[in-house]
Amino acid sequence: MDNKLKFACPCHFGLESVLKFEVSKIGGENIIVKDGRVSFEGGYDLLARANICLSTAERVLIELAEFHAVTFEELFQGVKKIPLENFIGMKDAFPVKGHSLNSALHSVPDCQSIIKKAAVERLKAKYHTGWFEETGAVHQLQFSILKDNVTIYLDTSGAGLHKRGYRRNANAAPIKETLAAGIIDLARVRSGSTVCDPFCGSGTFLIESALKALNIPPCINRRFAAEKWDCIPQKVWQEERQRAISLVNKEAEFEAFGFDIDEEAVALSTDNAKKAGVKSRIRIKQADISDFKPVPGSITVCNPPYGERMLEIREAEQLYTEMGKVMNPSAENPCYIISPHEEFEQFFGKKADKKRKLYNGMIKCNLYMYFR
Numbered sequence: 001m002d003n004k005l006k007f008a009c010p011c012h013f014g015l016e017s018v019l020k021f022e023v024s025k026i027g028g029e030n031i032i033v034k035d036g037r038v039s040f041e042g043g044y045d046l047l048a049r050a051n052i053c054l055s056t057a058e059r060v061l062i063e064l065a066e067f068h069a070v071t072f073e074e075l076f077q078g079v080k081k082i083p084l085e086n087f088i089g090m091k092d093a094f095p096v097k098g099h100s101l102n103s104a105l106h107s108v109p110d111c112q113s114i115i116k117k118a119a120v121e122r123l124k125a126k127y128h129t130g131w132f133e134e135t136g137a138v139h140q141l142q143f144s145i146l147k148d149n150v151t152i153y154l155d156t157s158g159a160g161l162h163k164r165g166y167r168r169n170a171n172a173a174p175i176k177e178t179l180a181a182g183i184i185d186l187a188r189v190r191s192g193s194t195v196c197d198p199f200c201g202s203g204t205f206l207i208e209s210a211l212k213a214l215n216i217p218p219c220i221n222r223r224f225a226a227e228k229w230d231c232i233p234q235k236v237w238q239e240e241r242q243r244a245i246s247l248v249n250k251e252a253e254f255e256a257f258g259f260d261i262d263e264e265a266v267a268l269s270t271d272n273a274k275k276a277g278v279k280s281r282i283r284i285k286q287a288d289i290s291d292f293k294p295v296p297g298s299i300t301v302c303n304p305p306y307g308e309r310m311l312e313i314r315e316a317e318q319l320y321t322e323m324g325k326v327m328n329p330s331a332e333n334p335c336y337i338i339s340p341h342e343e344f345e346q347f348f349g350k351k352a353d354k355k356r357k358l359y360n361g362m363i364k365c366n367l368y369m370y371f372r
């Protein structure tokens, strides 16, 4: 296609710089970073590549329009101007969802129905029909209204991109794959690295580390909403999948070691590593943190338990003290620990060389970075 599209990828707050680097690596143009999202330009090939390859993006949205609106009429006219027929076919489904903040148009259900009406009006005129059965491919329209500024998006991903396809949902408090991928990037995990996670749970850090080290695209084994769209030739998806697979570095040096006190977690992470195709690089054993010895030269990355009730919080604090005794971070064995506990360093017994504020969903956390 000749015309460039504008894309927007939301990400965890605090990971914008990591995502920006990923976007530049896959060839995104005119990259703009905002709080919690990265925008860039490209064609359909980049749309497919972004979905398949970006490890820290939550989804890939096409930004269709941005305009000011304080009345329903302005909202209606702004949406009606968008050439939706370029993407949405006569039989396709086009549901609408979104949010509004600090704006005159504050009722989300009302905005939703106005946007739907405007989209229907636009497509009626283009397809010369008064009725849309909406039985075809889903084209999810999203709106964001912030201080009277409306942005209309089209979601190309479908299920969130943290759903790589390798993880069963069974274990408690797993870290989101996209956040784990950002943390291992900040921890400078590369091909040649050795990684340890003494609280491995479902194995997310170990698996995301292996994918990164071997350059395996995180979403190569799943499908995306836009794969069903008629406007994007199937050839584009095939070529992008082949391209991504050709860049996998199967020979890269990499090893990871996971431990967890819970036998079920050991089985779960082993199973997940198998599903992700990286089992041969990962060894997982049942062990208590008090027996942890970092493999010489390895990077330790983990999210230790953090309880919600007072008793659990006290137990977590005892674990942090235990971690401080066994982890012993140094330049040779750096440690990266994410925790929402404000006094983590006090219990761990060592001030971090650097801290980075990250949001785990709505929970404010710090990534405590020990590398000296």
Ligand SMILES: C[S@@+](CC[C@H](N)C(=O)[O-])C[C@H]1O[C@@H](n2cnc3c(N)ncnc32)[C@H](O)[C@@H]1O
Pocket: 171, 172, 173, 174, 175, 198, 199, 200, 201, 202, 203, 204, 205, 259, 260, 261, 262, 265, 287, 288, 289, 290, 302, 303, 304, 305, 306, 319
């Ligand atoms: C927050 S979860 C880690 C989640 C993991 N990063 C994932 O992605 O699934 C904390 C893990 O620590 C384990 N754990 C709790 N106490 C432990 C201890 N004393 N020694 C080792 N592991 C422990 C729990 O079984 C749990 O799987």
